[in-house]
Amino acid sequence: MESSDEAAVEKCRVHLRPGTLCDAARATLHLLPCEVLVNGPAPVERFFTPAIRQGTDGLEVSFRGRRLRGEEVVVPPGLEGYVMVMEEKGEGVGKDFSEGSSNLREEQELAAPPEALERDFDRFMGATASFSRFTLWGLETIPGPDAKVRGALTWPGLAAAIHAQVPED
Amino acid sequence: MDCGNGARARQHVFLLPEYLKDASKKMKSGLMFVKLVNPCSGEGTIYLFNMCLQQLFEIKIFKEKHHSWFINQSVQSGGLLHFATPMDPLFLLLHYLRKADKEGKFQPLEQVVVDDMFPNCILLLKLPDLEKLLRHVTEEKEIDKKKYYKYSKEKTIKWLEIKVHQTVSALKTNNVNVSARVQATAFFSGDQVSSDKEEDYIRYAHGLISDYIPKELSDDLSKYLKLPEPSASLPNPPSKKVKLSDEPVEAKEDYTKFNRKDWKTEKKNSKMTAAQKALAKVDKSGMRSIDSFFATKNKKIGKI
Numbered sequence: 001m002e003s004s005d006e007a008a009v010e011k012c013r014v015h016l017r018p019g020t021l022c023d024a025a026r027a028t029l030h031l032l033p034c035e036v037l038v039n040g041p042a043p044v045e046r047f048f049t050p051a052i053r054q055g056t057d058g059l060e061v062s063f064r065g066r067r068l069r070g071e072e073v074v075v076p077p078g079l080e081g082y083v084m085v086m087e088e089k090g091e092g093v094g095k096d097f098s099e100g101s102s103n104l105r106e107e108q109e110l111a112a113p114p115e116a117l118e119r120d121f122d123r124f125m126g127a128t129a130s131f132s133r134f135t136l137w138g139l140e141t142i143p144g145p146d147a148k149v150r151g152a153l154t155w156p157g158l159a160a161a162i163h164a165q166v167p168e169d
Numbered sequence: 170m171d172c173g174n175g176a177r178a179r180q181h182v183f184l185l186p187e188y189l190k191d192a193s194k195k196m197k198s199g200l201m202f203v204k205l206v207n208p209c210s211g212e213g214t215i216y217l218f219n220m221c222l223q224q225l226f227e228i229k230i231f232k233e234k235h236h237s238w239f240i241n242q243s244v245q246s247g248g249l250l251h252f253a254t255p256m257d258p259l260f261l262l263l264h265y266l267r268k269a270d271k272e273g274k275f276q277p278l279e280q281v282v283v284d285d286m287f288p289n290c291i292l293l294l295k296l297p298d299l300e301k302l303l304r305h306v307t308e309e310k311e312i313d314k315k316k317y318y319k320y321s322k323e324k325t326i327k328w329l330e331i332k333v334h335q336t337v338s339a340l341k342t343n344n345v346n347v348s349a350r351v352q353a354t355a356f357f358s359g360d361q362v363s364s365d366k367e368e369d370y371i372r373y374a375h376g377l378i379s380d381y382i383p384k385e386l387s388d389d390l391s392k393y394l395k396l397p398e399p400s401a402s403l404p405n406p407p408s409k410k411v412k413l414s415d416e417p418v419e420a421k422e423d424y425t426k427f428n429r430k431d432w433k434t435e436k437k438n439s440k441m442t443a444a445q446k447a448l449a450k451v452d453k454s455g456m457r458s459i460d461s462f463f464a465t466k467n468k469k470i471g472k473i
Binding site: 010011012013014015016017018019021028029030031032033034035036037038039041043044045048075076078079083084085086088117118122125127129148149152155156157158159160161162163164166168 | 177181193196198202213217229233240243252257286287305338377378
C-alpha cells in the first residue's frame with residue numbers, strides 16, 4: 001500500500017449520499033462462480049439472460065462453455081441490497097446545488113456546525129441500484145444450502161448479538 | 170449515474186440494514202465511511218457512521234475465490250459482498266482507554282480518544298449514552314460535574330464474559346443455519362459430548378469476540394472463561410474432536426473466517442483448532458480489506 005496515499009487517506013471521509021438509498025432503481029444481480037477480469041459494460045441481457053432455462057431442480061445456463069446451475073437467494077429480512085459507486089472527485093457538486101440548494105444553504109446557516117461533517121477533501125459515493133434478491137450460480141451443481149455465501153448471510157444475526165449492549169448491573 | 174451502461178468505476182455490492190433507507194430520507198449528510206483503528210489488529214479499518222441515527226456500523230466483506238457479479242448490463246470482478254452491521258462502539262473506545270491507561274490516571278474521555286493516525290475517532294465522542302457504556306469498562310470519578318475515566322481490566326473481563334454469553338445464546342437460538350449445523354454436530358458426536366458442546370459454543374463465541382479486542386485481552390478472557398489452552402502443535406486434534414472435523418467444523422469455519430480480519434497473524438492461527446487451521450489454509454481470502462474504497466487512485470482494481 002502506498003504510504004503517501006495512506007497519510008492523506010486516514011482523514012478522508014467517504015460520504016454516502018443518503019438520497020441515493022431512496023432513489024436507487026432495482027437491479028438484477030447474478031453471482032457467478034468464475035473470475036471475470038474486467039469491470040465494465042457487458043451484454044448480459046443479450047447473451048446470458050436469454051440462455052437461462054428453468055430445469056427440474058433450479059436454473060441452468062451455459063456460460064463460456066460450462067454448465068452453470070443457479071438458484072434465487074433472497075436478501076435476509078431487515079436488510080436491503082445496494083450497488084454503490086464512488087464518485088469521481090468534483091462530481092456531484094453541481095447536483096447538490098440543483099436539488100434544493102436554497103434549502104441546503106438555509107440549513108447550513110441555521111445549524112452552522114463548528115466542524116462540518118463534509119470537508120473539501122472528502123469523497124462521495126452513491127447507491128446506483130438496489131436489490132432484494134440475486135441469482136447464485138454454481139459450476140455444474142446447484143450451490144444449495146451449504147453455499148458459503150449463505151453462511152455469510154447469517155452474519156448480521158450473529159453480529160446483532162455480539163454488539164448488543166450489555167445491560168447495566 | 171447509471172450502473173447499466175459504461176459503469177467502469179468499481180461497483181460495490183452492499184447489504185445494509187433496511188432502516189438506513191428510511192433514516193436517509195430525513196438527512197442530507199452524515200452517512201459516511203471513515204477509517205478508524207481496528208481494536209483487534211491495530212490497523213486502519215473502514216467503519217460507517219450514521220450521524221443522524223448516532224450509530225456506528227462495522228463493515229465486513231465476504232469474498233469467495235473465483236467469483237464475479239453481473240449487475241444489470243455490466244460485470245464486476247471479485248464477487249465481493251459487503252455487510253454493514255451495527256457495532257458496539259465500546260470495543261473501539263476500549264482501544265483508547267487501554268492505551269491511555271499506560272499513564273495510570275483518570276482522564277476525561279476527550280483526552281483519551283485522540284489519534285493522530287485516525288483523527289476521525291473524534292466522531293466516536295458524538296455517539297449517545299457513552300457515559301453509560303463506559304461504566305462497563307472503567308472506573309470513573311466526577312469532579313466539578315466532569316467525568317474522569319480509568320480503564321478497569323476486571324470490569325472489562327466481566328463485560329466481555331457477558332458478551333460471550335450473549336453470543337452463545339445467539340449461536341444457539343437466533344440463527345437457523347447455525348442450529349441446523351449444531352444438530353449435525355450432535356449427530357456426529359452423540360450425547361456423551363453434550364457438555365463438550367457447551368464448551369465449543371463458548372470457545373467459538375470467544376473467537377468471535379476476540380476479533381474486537383487485542384490479543385492480550387483475548388488471552389485473559391480465555392483464562393477467565395476457563396477455556397483449555399489450545400495446544401500449539403495440532404496436526405492431530407484431540408481424539409474426541411476428530412469426528413467433528415468434517416462438516417460441522419466447516420460450518421463453524423464460515424463464521425470464523427468471515428469474521429477474521431487478519432489471517433496473517435500467526436499467533437491467532439495458533440489458537441485455532443486443527444480443523445480450523447486446515448480450513449484456514451484452504452481459503453484465506455474470506456475477508457478482504459475495504460481499503461480500496463479509500464484509494465485515491467484506482468490502481469489496485471485491476472489486480473482483483
